[in-house]
Amino acid sequence: MSEPREHVPEYRWVLPSVLLGDGDGRRPVRRSTRDWIVDIVMFLAACLLALLGATELDGEPDGLVLAEQVTGALSCAAVWLRRRWPVTLALVSAAMSSYLELVGGASVVGLFTVAVHRPFKISGPVAAFNIVALVPLGVLRPDPSLGPGGMVVLGVAIVATAFAWGIVVRARRQLVWSLRQRAVIAAEDAKRLERERIAREMHDVLAHRISMLSLHAGALEFRPDAPAEDIARAASAIRDNAHLALQDLREVIGVLRHASSAGGDGPVPDPPQPTLADLRSLVEECRQAGMKVSYTAQLTPEAEDVDTVVPTAASGIAEGDVPQGLGRTVYRVVQEALTNARKHAPDAPVTVTVRGGPGEGLTAEVRNPRWAHHGRRIPGAGAGLIGLTERVELAGGTLAYGPEPDGDFRLRAWLPWSP
Structure with a gap:
């Protein structure tokens, strides 16, 4: 018999997206040591891409250069919010990168984060928006060596690479999550089957012994005037079966105690079986x-x-x-x-x-x-x-x-x- 769903521990039904470390915007995201390392790497990657874009600002008006520097610094700082608002970061940075070059690093990191932490029905449109946002930048501010078409092709290649990488990471995480859930379910099923097996053993053994006790006791009740030899033989049988029932009960309780002390791990020794x-x-x-x-x-x-x-x-x-x-x-x-x-x-x-x-x-x-x-x-x-x-x-x-x-x-x- 399968265990009712409402009695199953809640974590078995948690959505994979929650287990991947997503924030919902209502509470702070607790980062592990690994999360801190990954976030630092993502921040440095955004800064590196922004610095590479800064080399292309020679000859630009001073006001535009100042705007690029301010928005680039703010977008790199916003990378630290990618776990709490990944979609917002990706859309805002993509919209700003349609004209500002130094926001491109944060835009790539935001797209990668969305691909990792959100399903394709969300990450796909975000990737498409990033590609569309490349067209104004290539037309309005083309690179002299690449031209408008070359800039768009290069941007599409970067967006596709970041998006594909995020999809692969998400698929791997979901696979690991699925394997862990299967292991949890298998462990719970093993514990349930072990409990059912012990319950069957208790019923089979104790029901036999107790029915023997009842049979002999019923004989004494039915024939109180029986010869003393028959009464002594019935009393001896009652005593023997009571001792055997206690012995069987001790063996079953010993198995239960071993299973409890072992935390459900490892093989449970069986009492001597007929x-x-x-x-x-x-x-x-x-x-x-x-x-x-x-x-x-x-x-x-x-x-x-x-x-x-x-x-x-x-x-x-x-x-x-x-x-x-x-x-x-x-x-x-x-x-x-x-x-x-x-x-x-x-x-x-x-x-x-x-x-x-x-x-x-x-x-x-x-x-x-x-x-x-x-x-x-x-x-x-x-x-x-x-x-x-x-x-x-x-x-x-x-x-x-x-x-x-x-x-x-x-x-x-x-x-x-x-x-």
Whole structure:
């Protein structure tokens, strides 16, 4: 189940433009050390371009030279505002550079800033305005060596270079931002899946133990006049299952504490997990609790035909040879089925069958008659079969359960077994 969007940390939905360090004009922009270095480089670049343009002022009227010097100095100083008002800086400097040469450095820096910090729908028109602003300068104040056409071509080349460079920088920043967001999402998904896995383990283990406690306690309540030997045996079973439940709970809490202390980083150690070989011990435990359980394992090697199923001992495949992950899933399926049988039909006989082999897959089937139970039912949240379905599907298998025409309730799980 995916996490609701409103519960996801807000930074996952922040727009890339904000993460690129843009200001909105309403609050000061906090510059990092890298930002200061970049801003100093941009300021020096604007000053250098202004100084190069100053060499072309020989022979110009004194008033125009003074205006060029004042506007050039102010435009270079305005470069420090490029993070807060990049579009304004680019448009104003471009408009002034249509006649004044020393503003050209600030105009180039402003265009580069807009290309980095704004999408193309904003930066594109700004670049086009910069190109249009080159025409009056080339016509009204042409360079003697280049002429009007040469000045326009040179200006277009400078504008295109600054704009292309800004687009490349923006694309790289967006790529880095995207990779970081994917890493954050992957980490959150990993934590969520780990929490769900631990929750399933708690349900599977504790539900089994507590149902055993309830079964023995119900027997004592139903037969208070039972022989002292039977009462002592039931009390011993209650004590043993209570101790096992506490032990299982300590293991799960230990896993949770490790995950919390590690901050969600690194692998989380699993408590000892059951395998298919432990299924016989589970069945025997249920028998000692008073359940009528029959268990059959029919495992066939890959070369055997599916129709010629033979018992495990003769097939050459032992229950311990089943892959651990596959055996653990089958164990949890049978464990949950037996727990449900104790809840809803505690006196009904239960048949457990495990069959299959490499290539064919492993099938676990649990059947029991749907007998009416008039005693006090063991409470449940109704999430056991839902969690079991998720567990089986995560393993690549299928799970089906429900009443049969003959009156039995059947739970059948199939899991793939790679040869």
